Amino acid sequence: MAETSGPDGFPYPLGLRVAGRLVVVVGGGPVAARRARGLVDAGARVRVIAPELCEDLAALVAGAETGPADGAAEWVRREYRTGDLAEAWLAHTATGDRSTDRQVADDAEALRVFCVTAGDAGAGTAWTPAVARVRLHGAGLTEEITVAVHAGRDPRRAQAIRSEVQAQLESGELPIRRRRPVASAGATVRPGRVALVGGGPGEAGLISVRGRSLLARADVVVADRLGPRSLLDELAPDVQVVEVGKTAGNHPVPQDEINRILVQHATAGRNVVRLKGGDPYVFGRGGEELAACLDAGIETEVVPGVTSAVSVPAAVGIPLTHRGVARGFSVLTGHDALQAKGPAADGAGVAGGPDHTLVLLMGVSRLAETAAALVTGERRADTPVAVVEDGYGPRQRVTVGTLADIADRAAQAEVRPPAVVVVGDVVRLAPAWHDRPAG
Ligand SMILES: C[S@@+](CC[C@H](N)C(=O)[O-])C[C@H]1O[C@@H](n2cnc3c(N)ncnc32)[C@H](O)[C@@H]1O
Structure with missing residues (x-):
């Protein structure tokens, strides 16, 4: 790279087998x-x-x-x-x-x-040359890509270019997918792998480097409605994308069917990425997908993701455990009725404790019931609440109120899923709390 031809010509790049020599x-x-x-x-x-x-x-x-x-x-x-x-x-x-x-x-x-x-x-x-070796884990084997850079007689420049190429290989920004020959009929197919990748809340920059790298090597991507969907546009045209999330007018694919799709593609020798929103194990049914793949003998990796439970509040300036305000937080599904009081309370401190933040996922449809249940517990009716819609997305918006009035405010604002509900005094730290309309 970047050589200038002189009287001695260009260096001739070569790999040498020096073993035993x-x-x-x-x-x-x-x-x-x-x-x-x-x-x-x-x-x-x-x-x-x-x-x-x-x-x-x-x-x-x-x-x-x-x-x-x-x-x-x-x-x-x-x-x-x-x-x-x-x-x-x-x-x-x-x-x-x-x-x-x-x-x-x-x-x-x-x-x-x-x-x-x-x-x-x-x-x-x-x-x-300046050398980078990048290890790639493929279908049942580990392979190594070697990048060697010459940059004229400037080794520092070669090192800088090498480091940049290495970073892009590791992050999956460069096309590192193996072009495997299609197996002929009757030939033994080496099984592929499945990676359950937590894609984060939707912003492309919030997926892990590991997740992005696996995505760049996938033959098949099984995608959710939430997560970093813009990354799907970057996939090579021959990568198969299977949509399994709920979209308007389109029912979600049942979990058993998703499990079957993962196993079927991997058994056929394909590298599969199950691209999920947030973290695979936070209300993501990642455990079931892992079990199905392992039961079928498929090599499976789980890549943690940035859960919306933490990142979406952060997107609007809510630090869940701000020192002196909250000593802990719980993440609950708002899909089911909350048991905020008595022996069946949803975990220690969920119902009461003004110093404990509650984060509810899937909490929009039952917001009124949830808020009412929390007030009958040990939380005061004037406890602040924020509903954060479409964190990091084009519709990102936060609606704030209190347990007493958040359901009405959300209805008035026509709040829609996906949204994260935050209950607790930490909501007072969000800029939106100070700008809230008088109610
Ligand atoms: C089935 S759960 C999956 C959660 C995911 N595994 C995680 O760790 O974020 C889906 C819920 O996550 C929340 N959610 C995920 N992404 C979101 C986003 N970008 N903005 C707001 N809420 C989001 C919503 O409460 C949504 O109903």
């Missing part, structure tokens, strides 16, 4: 240590020639950090001499002394051995 590294400092480490990792027989070694190189030579299977390094404790490159397939010199490096380069040239010269790139016959 002798590579001579001349020099005992940190640059030599980095080179030697990479070579040992690649399985080379590394001979280090230097009167002294830095700590890393000493550790490498002592075998303190590598097992014998990773290659090996030996130390010749003296200055370099002509003749040291006999039998070598490759030489690296990084002594910090220009004349020694030159000598090594000249000796290498005479023996037709390629030589990397750290101090003076112009003197050598080989150049090490």
Whole structure:
């Protein structure tokens, strides 16, 4: 990359199989240590020639950090001499002394051995690129993509470009999907994997790096109505998207059917991402999907997500456990009748305690009953309540009130799902509380 052709031409990029082959590294400092480490990792027989070694190189030579299977390094404790490159397939010199490096380069040239010269790139016959190795977990196997960058004679620039490409590979912004050949009839199909990915509340930037990376490698995406739907537009045209969420005029796909779809695609050898809103395990039925996949013998990974229970209040400035205001919070479904009082109360402190925040998901349709039930518990009727609709979405809006009047205010404002309801004094910290219309 970014090479300029000169009288010597361009470097010719190549991958070398150095396993079991002798590579001579001349020099005992940190640059030599980095080179030697990479070579040992690649399985080379590394001979280090230097009167002294830095700590890393000493550790490498002592075998303190590598097992014998990773290659090996030996130390010749003296200055370099002509003749040291006999039998070598490759030489690296990084002594910090220009004349020694030159000598090594000249000796290498005479023996037709390629030589990397750290101090003076112009003197050598080989150049090490900036390298990134990105591990990808695919259908039953782990594979590695190696990115190697040359940027003229500017190693820092090469490193910067390498780091950027690596970050984009890891985040899934670059197309890293394996193009597998379609299995022919009768051939054994290696099963695919399922990843249950928590996509966060809908904003594309709030999915995890791991989730985004898996999405970029998916053959099939089984998508919900909530979650980062804009990421679906970025998928390659041949990625199959299966919609299983409820949309207007369209019933949700039953859970058993979703489980069946996941297992069916993975069994056929496809990498499946089940892209879910928020976190898979917070009212997300992720546990059932995991069990179905595991029962079918499918390798399955669960990637946690940013739950709407925490993020949607944050989007409108509500810190759920603001110090001195709330000592804890509970997340409940507002779909079912709340037991706010007595032995069947929904968890310790749910009914009472002005210092405990309640977060209700799926709470719009029963808002009036829920508010009434909470007042009959230990909460005062003037406890603040916020209903946050479509957090991070184009319809994001917050309606505030108290347990006494929130149902009327929400009805007046025609509040619609999806929405998160927050009950407790922390609501007073939201800008919307100060701007609320008098009621
Ligand atoms: C079936 S639950 C799934 C919750 C999800 N697993 C999570 O951790 O956020 C769906 C409910 O989550 C809430 N929700 C999810 N995303 C939301 C968003 N962007 N804005 C408001 N509420 C949201 C709503 O209460 C909605 O009814």
